Amino acid sequence: MEKFDYIVIGGGSGGIATANRAGMHGAKVLLIEGQHLGGTCVNVGCVPKKVMWNAAQLRENLLLDASSYGIDVSLEKFEFSQLVNNREAYIERLRGLYDSGLASNGVTVVRGYARFTSNDIIEVNNQTFTAEHIVIATGGQSKLPDIPGKELGIDSNGFFDLTELPKRVAVVGAGYIAVELAGVLNGLGSDTHLAYRKAMPLRSFDQTIVEAMVSIYEQEGIKMYPNSTPQAVEKLADGTLKLSFENGQSLEVDQVIWAIGRKPNIEAINLEQTSVKLTDKGYLRVDDYQETDQKGVYAIGDITGKAELTPVAIAAGRRLADRLFNGQTDAKVDYNNIPTVVFTHPPIGTVGLTESAARELHDDTQLTIYTSQFNPMQYALQERKVKATVKLICLGKEERIIGLHGIGIGMDELLQGFAVAIKMGATKHDFDTTIAIHPTAAEEFVTLR
Ligand SMILES: Cc1cc2nc3c(=O)[nH]c(=O)nc-3n(C[C@H](O)[C@H](O)[C@H](O)COP(=O)(O)OP(=O)(O)OC[C@H]3O[C@@H](n4cnc5c(N)ncnc54)[C@H](O)[C@@H]3O)c2cc1C
Numbered sequence: 001m002e003k004f005d006y007i008v009i010g011g012g013s014g015g016i017a018t019a020n021r022a023g024m025h026g027a028k029v030l031l032i033e034g035q036h037l038g039g040t041c042v043n044v045g046c047v048p049k050k051v052m053w054n055a056a057q058l059r060e061n062l063l064l065d066a067s068s069y070g071i072d073v074s075l076e077k078f079e080f081s082q083l084v085n086n087r088e089a090y091i092e093r094l095r096g097l098y099d100s101g102l103a104s105n106g107v108t109v110v111r112g113y114a115r116f117t118s119n120d121i122i123e124v125n126n127q128t129f130t131a132e133h134i135v136i137a138t139g140g141q142s143k144l145p146d147i148p149g150k151e152l153g154i155d156s157n158g159f160f161d162l163t164e165l166p167k168r169v170a171v172v173g174a175g176y177i178a179v180e181l182a183g184v185l186n187g188l189g190s191d192t193h194l195a196y197r198k199a200m201p202l203r204s205f206d207q208t209i210v211e212a213m214v215s216i217y218e219q220e221g222i223k224m225y226p227n228s229t230p231q232a233v234e235k236l237a238d239g240t241l242k243l244s245f246e247n248g249q250s251l252e253v254d255q256v257i258w259a260i261g262r263k264p265n266i267e268a269i270n271l272e273q274t275s276v277k278l279t280d281k282g283y284l285r286v287d288d289y290q291e292t293d294q295k296g297v298y299a300i301g302d303i304t305g306k307a308e309l310t311p312v313a314i315a316a317g318r319r320l321a322d323r324l325f326n327g328q329t330d331a332k333v334d335y336n337n338i339p340t341v342v343f344t345h346p347p348i349g350t351v352g353l354t355e356s357a358a359r360e361l362h363d364d365t366q367l368t369i370y371t372s373q374f375n376p377m378q379y380a381l382q383e384r385k386v387k388a389t390v391k392l393i394c395l396g397k398e399e400r401i402i403g404l405h406g407i408g409i410g411m412d413e414l415l416q417g418f419a420v421a422i423k424m425g426a427t428k429h430d431f432d433t434t435i436a437i438h439p440t441a442a443e444e445f446v447t448l449r
């Protein structure tokens with residue numbers, strides 16, 4: 001049985017990052033991946049999603065905005081399959097880069113599905129390996145609703161498999177994936193319906209921003225179905241899918257996309273052979289240092305159910321390798337103030353507490369909230385206006401900024417810098433005394449009254 005210093009199960013965002021970092025520190029590392037290197041983010045997540053988002057944005061600009069600038073664009077042809085082919089070729093190149101990066105850090109890569117046979121032995125393709133340190137980074141997969149006809153719909157992986165744009169599509173769900181895919185499909189020209197169980201989507205986000213998002217989606221032609229819990233899907237004689245809701249309403253579309261959440265990839269790894277424990281939600285239980293209940297076994301990324309974002313998985317993986325193989329004994333991830341963007345059309349950027357979370361934690365007299373809604377200059381010349389909304393949540397007399405939220409063009413790119421300022425403890429005064437950059441959407445954050 002071959003012995004390594006470090007075995008990494010799963011070659012996604014977290015697994016690749018920790019394997020490379022450990023390799024750089026001189027550890028003998030084995031990485032085991034069952035499918036494509038890059039995991040969810042590169043193959044069926046962030047990367048293809050962002051390409052589709054860019055495509056939708058570009059099409060919207062050409063179709064809806066260009067003529068106001070005197071640019072004549074006829075959009076007679078849109079080859080969806082060419083977009084998909086180009087996107088997949090790009091992803092193939094990225095996979096190659098991962099291969100060569102791992103090789104240059106001396107990481108051994110084995111293809112296959114790994115399972116524990118004991119606390120420190122891993123089996124893959126009938127071969128066994130052992131190591132002093134083993135990290136589980138197996139990510140997650142989509143959940144499907146438990147209703148008749150669920151197999152007639154597809155999940156986000158199925159969306160990336162599409163080679164034709166559906167004419168009519170229903171997206172079911174209220175999280176990141178649902179609102180992102182609905183925005184992309186609408187932008188690309190599908191007749192798009194978005195159905196969710198409660199009154200509003202994105203319920204953990206700041207409600208001012210979500211209300212702004214819902215009204216933009218309605219304005220841009222997405223049909224919204226609040227209070228709609230899916231009940232069944234059936235295929236009609238002409239191939240149309242009929243999606244029925246518990247409230248008695250129904251929809252007829254060509255494609256149904258389930259985006260109702262994700263679950264951890266746990267079953268295949270045979271945790272019964274270990275002392276690793278789960279949380280009550282079924283994720284791997286870890287402490288602040290990514291340690292599971294079994295000494296020498298760690299978990300990072302989506303499998304831990306904490307902030308399921310690629311940069312979080314990467315940070316957890318790198319910190320863990322720094323701690324185990326470079327003597328950085330206190331290396332761990334700070335899960336506070338993680339900035340995040342939802343790639344809606346236009347995007348939402350958020351860092352820190354929402355107004356309702358702030359009100360739960362602090363006395364109302366301690367909080368000052370600033371909001372503003374405006375028409376970004378990109379829409380100065382056209383009749384179509386897609387409003388931007390920004391919001392700051394400030395705490396105490398010094399008005400320390402504890403929440404920053406926005407929806408509008410550019411919110412995705414401008415958020416990172418503000419997140420640094422907030423992590424450093426910026427106050428409203430710091431924002432106010434920073435000279436604005438004009439004319440931008442970002443300047444709204446430093447001119448709020
Ligand atoms: C549609 C979509 C869009 C997203 N967009 C964004 C975004 O814009 N920004 C962002 O930050 N995050 C985004 N995410 C989330 C992001 O993709 C995840 O947070 C991230 O990929 C988690 O990394 P991970 O290493 O934990 O798992 P993954 O990247 O899922 O990697 C896990 C890997 O483990 C492998 N594996 C599983 N079981 C085994 C086994 N037994 N043996 C060997 N290998 C195994 C899998 O094949 C997979 O490659 C998106 C997710 C989805 C689904």
Ligand SMILES: NC(=O)c1ccc[n+]([C@@H]2O[C@H](COP(=O)([O-])OP(=O)(O)OC[C@H]3O[C@@H](n4cnc5c(N)ncnc54)[C@H](O)[C@@H]3O)[C@@H](O)[C@H]2O)c1
Pocket residue numbers: 145146172173174175176177178180196197202203229230259260261262307308309340341342343
């Ligand atoms: N831009 C980004 O960074 C990005 C993009 C996509 C995904 N992600 C990550 O991936 C995670 C998973 O995203 P997600 O959108 O799958 O999940 P989610 O957990 O964010 O949202 C799932 C939604 O589906 C609803 N739902 C659950 N069961 C349902 C049912 N039976 N019928 C109808 N609705 C139901 C839930 O109420 C919830 O609002 C996110 O939390 C995020 O961390 C990030």
